[in-house]
Amino acid sequence: MSSLYSRDFIVTLIIMLIPLCLALNTDSYGQRIMTLSGIYAIAAMGYHLIFGRLGALSLAQGCFFGLGAYSAGLIGVHFGLSFLTCLLFAVIFTALVSLIIALPVLRLESHYFALATLGIAQVALLIAINWTEVTGGANGTYGIPQLDLFGVELSSSSDVLIFVWVILVIIVSLTFWIMRAPFNYQVTLLKDTPEVAASSGIDIGRWRLTFFIMSAIFGAIAGALQAYTIGVVSPATLEFQVMVSILAMTVIGGKNHPAGAVIGAILLTHLPEWFRFLETHYLIAYGAALLCTIIVAPSGIFGLFEKFIIRNPGYDVKSLPSKENKAVSDTNSTSLEIQGLSKTYGGIKALKNLNMTLTSYQIVGLVGPNGSGKSTLINIISGLQRQDEGTIELDGSFIENTASYKRSNRGIARTYQTSLRSSDLNVYQAILACSSNQHNLKHRHNQTHAILRNSRLISKTESMVGDLSTADARELDLCMALATEPKILLLDEPAAGLSSAEQQFLSTKIRHLAQSGISILIVDHSMDFLLPVVDRLICLDQGSVVAEGVPAKVLADPKALKLYFGNARS
Amino acid sequence: MLDISLQIILNGISLGCAYALITLGFVLVINAIGAVNFAQGDFVMAGGFLTVVLAEFMVADNFNPIRASGLIILPLVLISMACFGFLFSLIAYKPLKNRPPVTVFISTIAMGLIIQHSINAGFGPEPQIGPALISSGTITIGTLTISKQQISIILSASFLILCVGFLMNKTQLGRKLRAASQDSEMAESIGINGPQCISITFSLAIALAGAAGLLLSNQFFVTTSDGGLYMLKAYIAVTLGGWGRLDGAVIAALAVGLFEVIMATLVSYVVAEALLFAALLLVLLFRPSGLFAEAIQRRT
Incomplete structure (x- = not known):
């Protein structure tokens, strides 16, 4: 019954494992870049839910990333708690913020939703720059402790890499679980034809809220990991560039599938390495790649892969039990x-x-x-x-x-x-x-x-x-x-x-x-x-x-x- | 005291006038394709850089020690930005015209990135200063001292806004553009070239953005990272003014400019920004159709 989905899951795991194994055999620089890929893949996984699956153009994903980085980082610096405690705090804090934002913003439609989320992200950036006593202002806060797991410091770059990717695997599995049949079809129906979905008994509000908060939580986890791997939080984590990077990764990799978020994150974090002549201007390449994808292959790289290599067989109705069911429930007089x-x-x-x-x-x-x-x-x-x-x-x-x-x-x-x-x-x-x-x-x-x-x-x-x-x-x-x-x-x-x-x-x-x-x-x-x-x-x-x-x-x-x-x- | 507050108000109005040009372009595109042009702010910045380049170029050409004034460059900027706009519509809109509006949103985000970082690659992140419109200096009327630059910004922006109003309401081209915006298929059935009209709208919108870039380039400098902020201001003005309304957009843009300058002078720029976003969120919360009624209603 769910063979299609479990096969999809295995394909995704393979797509994740191959580059991970390759990275484990490279130098520490290569491993650090792959760690960054994993972090962005987590953030993009959240964005794939809210934007890819539900079609709501949120521009607050970068903001959630930054909130996660700041809340985990500042607690780590000031209270010296273990990473997992800080992470938990960051997740709860960001989830609460997203819940507060969601109340007024989620009912807005397309452009309004995009604008409102962008506005909130700008407010967060302003706060981070100007509330110097707490955030460290424009320079940010340094000296965030190293990642640790139950008291053991993860000092080598391969340890950090594995830690981040284990979290990514957990998040990918969670995403697959959330999107199990028939919910994946309900969400697709909701995205394409909200009216039909509503009159078919699908609760739009609940899905939007769930996905918005999930996207915030994934963003916060990614931000916290980022802060701990580089040891700094600065307003740069809240800038629009982070948002655009996550958006580009999700779209280029393939916005309709979790594997797309992973592929996009790996590609775009390595792109500046592969095209060194672009120097710091690699965002031109991001823009060009994003533009080409949206015009030529709107379902992204994974969409092409799916189309040409693992053609979707759909459901085999004949294999289903053919027991005669009464289509209509017994109704008393209504x-x-x-x-x-x-x-x-x-x-x-x-x-x-x-x-x-x-x-x-x-x-x-x-x-x-x-x-x-x-x-x-x-x-x-x-x-x-x-x-x-x-x-x-x-x-x-x-x-x-x-x-x-x-x-x-x-x-x-x-x-x-x-x-x-x-x-x-x-x-x-x-x-x-x-x-x-x-x-x-x-x-x-x-x-x-x-x-x-x-x-x-x-x-x-x-x-x-x-x-x-x-x-x-x-x-x-x-x-x-x-x-x-x-x-x-x-x-x-x-x-x-x-x-x-x-x-x-x-x-x-x-x-x-x-x-x-x-x-x-x-x-x-x-x-x-x-x-x-x-x-x-x-x-x-x-x-x-x-x-x-x-x-x-x-x-x-x-x-x-x-x-x-x-x-x-x- | 009086001339200082008048100075502030003039400052606000001149900024608001530039915002009005940006916002007008923004609304024209929204009405024509039902989607947001996220690169509008980057075209403002691009217009500013074009002004700086043209001013330098014309100095070298004329053996003239004074840089060419903004007013002379303005037609050149308008024409070249209109060409960019036409090209832009062919790249970022035409291939996507049958897809959901959100795809256009993303393609314009991508174009914005390309524009911003290409210019950044060429000029670097340092602020550049454009030429004054006519000349710097002040006029003194009685006890009042008014900067010539601000007066000329207000006059040229008003002239351009009136031109757009005349074009859209009184000319055959404007009627065609409006017809194609309201219902592209219907317009085509009565012999209007819909896609061409949309490209012309893009040209107009981006020419206006370029003009705003020129007007702002002297007093506020041009920096490659400015685009996002201009886009946001236009976005805020459109929302306050009523989604899709040209008159509402102009009034709201003036109000945004005035508010920004007054608050920045009285308190600080950060507070001005924060309050603008707060106002935006409140409007979205309580009156999502804008302070003025919405022009386009979604059909069910």
Whole structure:
């Protein structure tokens, strides 16, 4: 089941061990550079999590590195404690700082997040330079003791090298453990399509917080090691150059994989040695390498390696147990009550005091002209947008102010009109990522398999989701929604772009789902598709219900007729 | 006392005017491609060095003991920086135009590194001083003594800002640029060359950065490591002024310059910097759309 991942882990270990063994056989200068590689690899490992995996452009990684260096170094100098104690202190201190930063900053999006983290890094630099009594000011503080392990000083450069790389191996293992299936797929889904992830029950906030703090901790460990190996802390550790180096290492090595961080760190710390004619201007080469990588090979050196040498086989579905699972959990009667829902955009009222009830075993069709509020309604029920007024009650508890992912955990699932697709996942992985968190991994695999068996996609489990046709992408949307084990399923134009045969398949499937107890709301323009499927039809115009009831009744309603067919037929 | 405080305010306004040019360029690019040009500050620095070089060069050429004045060099700097900007868009933006904005962010960080350290390799880290715009010296009006340099900075920056306003709002080219910024595909469907418009926007933005570099080069010197700080100031002004708003950006940049000079005089430069970042974080915390309303809204 996790063979792919354990093989990945072994590949990473080999990538780490070969240069390490080479370095152990060189002189102490070579070993010192390799020690530096290990230190930067630890910092880059943290950056790979927050930037590579989650796509959040943090510019505070250099700051965390510097904070770790200062806190461990200053304690070592002033209190003479052992290295591991100082390291522990540095980690706790930096983690706390990152937690405080995270509270206001993490909810910001892309540029704002980058700017805010950069601003914080600048403040830290200003403090380090100007708080001379504590930090030593612009000259820094000298005389940090040597690395020691349980009272034994690590005096030779090979001891230090091995110590740093053992810590790196621990951190790489930890990273692999954090990113074990299906969490790796969830994180990928989160990075590419946050809305889909949230409505599939994945808690964005928790992942962002975890990864931000992990990146801070890894950065702090690297900084502490750096301070102890060179014996000095100075404002240079907080300068933007450190940040840019870590960024360049992560991107050039390959930002989507832990091995990339290691490769990038080894390459870029050795680059000034290999290109001595650049003297102190090696940052030009960093910049050029970064630019080339981002343009030519955005997944970095490890990405190329993966593509051409160890082609990713994906999951073998046939090897999974083919026990028949019920895709849908047993549901007692469920009901969703919407009362007095209103939403205004600027001066336009998208929804006006709307009331609606959805119950188990029932399929409700929602029709209305463009701009009548259909998509707004689905967005509000799924928690993507907030109502101005009104309540939503699911089985007796009010959920109108609950986060999107929590609503999904409570049984509300949805599909999207235009699917924003992630490209790094295949069909199987995307469905697995959405599978309900309540179950263990084996059950989640079984469930994914069961959903695929009832789907047209069974023959395309290994196709990348970006390569799917429109019809298949919509089918995948539905499968992902079903993986969350919904009680209420909201389908936003599920039949758009489908052929009549595909529509037929879909309507049969929807009817089966309703028979298993799910309550379904379908928004669609195609009456040919809707009328045979739905039990009840609601006609919406300018944010209010115009007509409601069995399809025949609504079709007989003059107001609904006028909306759909104009005056000619009345 | 009066003329000292007036002096400080003029100082602040002239710095703010230079910031306004940088920020305008920054916002133009944000609006055009939805991404941040992280190298904008390094282009300010590059413009400063270009000014220093051109001033030296023109002295040698004319057997003139006085260095060429900034005002004569300004058109040259504008034109050459615009060419750099066009080239820059071809290298750092064009290959990435269909990728997420964060990739452009990184490619511009990379370009910034290359620019900064190439110039550093050529000139070294020591500060260089550019020529005065017209001449140094002061004008005395009644009891007031005003430095000519500051007045000329304020006048030339205002002129350039007005030119940008005129270009964007009153000319056909400006309308095309704005159309391409708002919706590149839609603009192309009515016959506007979208990619070309974006390259022109980059030229304009970087020409403005270069002009700011020239204006700042006399009073504040030019150092290769300055870029990051200018970029940050522009970033702060954009956030305060409302992401994507040209008018807001200019006003906020003036405010940032004034605030920086006044605080630096009253307390210290470090306190001024720290307070600016604190203000930035507070704005991000409580009013992430900026003090003025946001011009571009993200569509869901």
